[in-house]
Amino acid sequence: MMKASATLTIGRKTMIGTLLGAVSLGMIGSTAHAVSVPDHIRVALFLDLSSKYQALTPAVTLSSAGGMKLTWNGAAIATVNAGKSVRFAVDGYRAIILETDDLAAATSVLKTVQRSTNAALLIRLSKNGKTVYQVTEGNYANAAAAAAAVAKWTNAGVAAGVKSLSAPVVAGPWAVEAGPYANEAAAAAAVASFGALGLDAFVSQKLTGSTPSYYVRIGQASDASALAELKNKAASVGVPILIPDASAAYVVLRNDLTASGTPDAAVPLYALSASAKLLAAPVNAGNGILVTERSKRTYRGNMELSVLNGDLALVNDVPLEQYLYSVVGSEVPGSWPLETQKAQAVAARSYAVFSGTGFQIADVVDTTLSQTYNGIGAENANSVAGVNATAGEVLTYEGKVIDAVFSSNAGGVTADNATEIWGSSTPYLASAAQSPDAGPQEGKLEWYKVALSDGEIGYVRSDYLVYSGAKNEAGIPLYASTGDGVSVRPSPQTAGAGANPIAKLYKNDQVVVLDKVLEYTNYNWVETFTADQLANSINKRAKSKIGSLQTLEVSQRGLSGRVSEIKANGVPVDVGVPDNLRGALGSLKSTLFDIEETGRFSVVGANGAQKNFPTEGSASSLQIQGASGAAVTAGSSNLFVLNGDGELRAATTDPEFVITGKGFGHGLGMSQWGAKGLADQGYDYQSILQYYYKNVKIEKDGGE
Incomplete structure (x- = not known):
């Protein structure tokens, strides 16, 4: 760990020399119009990237203060009135937990299921001349998984005692169809006819050539074997019934009462087949689109709805510069200097352009897996000004836009990618540099670490x-x-x-x-863990499991002092790239840290013999002799010992670990707090960027 005195403050004169050296290596884009910056960017919302591309929400609810247009393949399929909502889901395999004509009972069952999952829906339809309600759960990959869900909910008794019109069953995307019909009203009238036969029937749309047409989709079967019987029963209405091509794209329109729970307040729910793709666009671009499930945030641009790996995918297609209004506003406070806003804008624009279609159907995601994007509500006057003042500008290295990664706080010194973070040699991310990151400590008082009369340890301001x-x-x-x-x-x-x-x-x-x-901040922090806590955390991420954790020590550091290897019980812990150590050690803020092992100490006895704790392979304990000469066994509480220098130290008989560190994030590239520190000292955004990214140029979009 680097000493605080070397990183807490950087004098203006010292920094001037360093910055001049950095700027001389890469002046602002001498090659005009050398790069191309796209006009739009695609941002995926709700993606879970832990294993494959999976959605984190089974349904999405959209609305706009000025209304929306829904289109498919460029053709309008619906208009959503101002302030009204429309929902989207996947027409996949589901568990129908309950079908009843009792809305209150259905709502009660829905709420019970919602305590365990966000994948529950309450759908209204007409069957046998009456209004009925289906409580469904899930979007499962196959019928077997949905059947397991049916059994689970049945065994849990969530619908026990409720009047049911049919037994719980698996619903699936297999159906027969009638049509086409001239319009939605004609299709809806046909739905009533099929419903009178006791069939599940819904208005649907599919493409005839390139134009959407209205159909009626009949049935929610779990496999193709049910289609012949469905066709025969539906044919009694007297219209042609077809078994559709299973690969044909379609959307099914259902009446969703999940949010309202009242019969006449249904929200249209469009259930998409695997190959369907809809676009929602605000009538008035200035209103944006509100996404209920994303903390009711409102976003500029359009929303694309599709199915990815069997899950619902939501992608915000938005003008790049408008996207950056929110990114900059989400990433740095609006009160920070304008030059910091500009530096963040150029870094964020470069990162976005470098990403390409890095997420299969999108360029970036809306979380810190890419860069934080919280919609219109995150914008502020300063973030907009910073983006507009640098419009089209990106960072390049040898003529190519760079991966301009950044972090919140470098802890006084930026990281080296090759030795400390992701293990790759990236020239513009290679050199560690001092960074004026101490801003979070401004105005904060110091704290005393104290021992109370009962031996408890804590902190007092x-x-x-x-x-x-x-x-x-x-x-x-x-x-x-x-x-x-x-x-x-x-x-x-x-x-x-x-x-x-x-x-x-x-x-x-x-x-x-x-x-x-120092007070706990994003610049300086301390975390305390038991041996079990760290062992569990390490075992979730390490390639080889560890047993009972006795000792934990830093065994290697990189150029900036960040930890690149640790040893547990004397054996190196392999978690892949060094930055993974943050997660392996209980989600630490950074890898710029020290470890204090409170259970590790040596005791010299009266006979001069030295005993080391913890004592591996032995259950021996620490005996303490009092003034009376009587010896007692140290228990599980804290011990307070004087070292050879007469300094008091807290120790524990069981292994515990105090990890103290600096910074927040991986520490590569630009430090946001450091950028603020430089701007406070009077540096412009070009100098800030060229200090943190080595040998780069700032170039303008060639399309302007």
């Missing part, structure tokens, strides 16, 4: 303790509380997971001070 003038029996100074109800916290912070008090101090209560530390 420094303005709540004063030296009492007294010492304990071991000659250790005692500090006293200056007020009543002073919180002792497990971490030096007043907000967050580590902020809940573990004890309270009252005026003149005395404690022993073990250390004085």
Whole structure:
């Protein structure tokens, strides 16, 4: 770990020389119009990339204050009125848990199922001359998986005691069809006729050539074997019934009561086949489209609905510069200097252009897996100004747009990709550089790490303790509380997971001070783990499992001081690339850290023999001899020992680990807090970018 004194502050004179050296290597685009920057970008929402491209939501609800147009293959299929919602899902395999004519009962079952999953729907349809309600769950890959779900919900008794019109069953995408019909009204009238026979029937649309036409889709069968019987029964209506080509694209229109729960407040639900693709566009572009399931955020541009790997896919097709309004506003505070906004805009634009179609059907995603994009609500005047002032500008290296990665806070020094993060040699991400990242500490007080009278260890803000003038029996100074109800916290912070008090101090209560530390921020932080917590976390990510964790130590560091290898119980832990250590060690903020092993210490006995803890392969314990000569066995509570220099240290008989570190994120490329620090010192965005990305040029879109 690099010393704080080397990274906390960087003087203006020192930085000037460093920046001039960086700028001289790559001045602003001397080759005009050398690159091409696209006008639009495709942003995938809801994608889970842990194993394959999978959606995180089974249904999407869209609306727009000015109304929307739905199109398929460029042809209009529906108009959604201002402020009204429309939903989309996949016409796949589902569990029909309940079919009843009792709406209240159906709503109750729906709510029960929703406690366990977000894949439950309440659909209204007409059968046998009455209105009925189906509670369905899931979008499953096949009929067998849906059948297992039917059994699960049946065994759980979620619909027990409810009047049901049919037994729980698997619903699937197999159906017969009638049509085409002249319009939606004609198709809806035909639906009523088929429903009177007790059949599940819905208005649908499919392409005739390149034009959408209205049909009626009859049945929700789980396989093709049911189609002949469905066809014969539906034919009694007196119209031709066809078994459609299974590969033909279609959408089914259902009446969705999931959100409203009232009979006359149904929301149109378009269930898409595997090859269907719809586009929702706001009538007034200035209104944007609200996505209910994405925290009710509103987005510029259009929304494309399709099916990817059997799941619903939602892609926001938006002008690149307008996308950046939100990215910059999401990534850095609007109160930060304009030059920081500009630097972020160019970095984000470069990253987006470099990505290409990196996500199969999209260029980027809306999370930090790419860069944060929270829609129109994240925009602010400064983010818009920063994007507009740098319109079309990207960073290039040897004529190609770079992968301009960035992180929140480099902890005072940027990372080296080859030795510390992802293990690749990227020239413009190779050199570690000092970074003025200490901004999160501004205005923050220091904290005391203290030991309470019962042996508990915690943190107290420094303005709540004063030296009492007294010492304990071991000659250790005692500090006293200056007020009543002073919180002792497990971490030096007043907000967050580590902020809940573990004890309270009252005026003149005395404690022993073990250390004085900075407040927990994205620049400086501390985390404490038990051996079991870290062992479980490591075993989820390491290629070889570890047993009981006794020791954990840093065994290798890279150029910036970031940890590139750790050893558990003396054996290197293989988690792949070094940056994966963050996740393997309980989701640390960065890999710029030190490990303190509180259970690791040596004791010299009265006979001069040295004993090392933890003692591997032995159950021997630590015996402590008191002033009376009696020996006691140290328990599981904290120990407080003096080292050879007379410094007091907290130790534990069981292995525990205190990890202290700096920074937030991988630390490659531009540090956002560092960019702010440079802008505060008067540097422009070009100098900031060319400091963090080595030997690059800033070039303008060749299309302008």
